[in-house]
Amino acid sequence: MTEPAVALHEVRFAYRGGTAVLDIPSLHVARGERLFLHGPSGSGKTTLLGLIAGVLSATSGRVQVLGSDLGAMGSAERDRFRAAHVGYVFQMFNLIPYLSVRENIMLPARLSKLRRARLGDAEPNAEATRLAAGLEIDTLLDARIGELSVGQQQRVAVARALIGAPELIVCDEPTSALDADRRDRFLELLFASVAAVGSTLVFVSHDLALAERFGRTVALGQLNRASQVAAA
Numbered sequence: 001m002t003e004p005a006v007a008l009h010e011v012r013f014a015y016r017g018g019t020a021v022l023d024i025p026s027l028h029v030a031r032g033e034r035l036f037l038h039g040p041s042g043s044g045k046t047t048l049l050g051l052i053a054g055v056l057s058a059t060s061g062r063v064q065v066l067g068s069d070l071g072a073m074g075s076a077e078r079d080r081f082r083a084a085h086v087g088y089v090f091q092m093f094n095l096i097p098y099l100s101v102r103e104n105i106m107l108p109a110r111l112s113k114l115r116r117a118r119l120g121d122a123e124p125n126a127e128a129t130r131l132a133a134g135l136e137i138d139t140l141l142d143a144r145i146g147e148l149s150v151g152q153q154q155r156v157a158v159a160r161a162l163i164g165a166p167e168l169i170v171c172d173e174p175t176s177a178l179d180a181d182r183r184d185r186f187l188e189l190l191f192a193s194v195a196a197v198g199s200t201l202v203f204v205s206h207d208l209a210l211a212e213r214f215g216r217t218v219a220l221g222q223l224n225r226a227s228q229v230a231a232a
């Protein structure tokens with residue numbers, strides 16, 4: 001049996017000096033699954049994505065991603081692991097302001113040999129153009145990030161997450177700045193992209209109307225003992 005894409009076991013996390021934000025007995029995400037994760041503002045959704053992507057390190061417990069134990073890695077090793085295996089659409093996008101749209105999209109293929117190798121014969125340049133066309137930002141490829149609207153920046157962040165077909169894609173509220181039409185086209189491209197390479201998708205949103213398009217929906221509050229204590 002292949003191991004799950006994500007496996008959390010008795011994971012606790014507290015920000016420095018604070019009380020536990022997350023206390024999760026168990027969470028498994030199967031390979032190829034499309035998981036929709038929701039919960040109120042401040043419930044720990046971004047924190048959970050940070051743990052899964054190795055941006056944050058659990059205070060205790062085990063976080064395994066694609067069969068690797070992130071707790072056994074130092075922060076530089078986790079950064080390399082993320083660059084190679086995880087496409088992360090951050091809530092604040094984390095785009096590099098002094099690079100063009102094209103350079104931002106191509107960045108993971110520059111940083112990770114594996115992401116570059118997964119492009120096969122396709123040049124990173126051509127792949128950036130293809131992804132940008134699918135997300136309707138191809139006319140902006142030479143623009144600087146500061147010249148873009150929030151919705152356009154969101155789509156650049158998605159193209160950057162998809163390049164080089166990482167096995168795991170995590171998205172933090174990626175549709176919040178899009179109108180309904182764009183949001184639907186965006187989701188279609190995201191689903192088609194993850195299906196084409198069999199990636200696993202963990203998608204955070206407040207917008208429960210989107211849940212029916214996913215294979216499974218999880219309410220963080222039901223998973224997280226820390227929020228049950230806070231609510232009691």
Ligand SMILES: Nc1ncnc2c1ncn2[C@@H]1O[C@H](COP(=O)(O)OP(=O)(O)OP(=O)(O)O)[C@@H](O)[C@H]1O
Nearest residue numbers: 015016018021039040041042043044045046047048
């Ligand atoms: N860097 C940090 N340092 C200290 N506390 C933090 C930090 N980031 C988040 N928190 C706290 O951790 C809790 C969970 O925050 P988190 O951003 O994970 O929630 P969220 O569910 O993603 O919220 P939203 O839907 O508003 O984005 C909140 O109480 C927040 O104040």
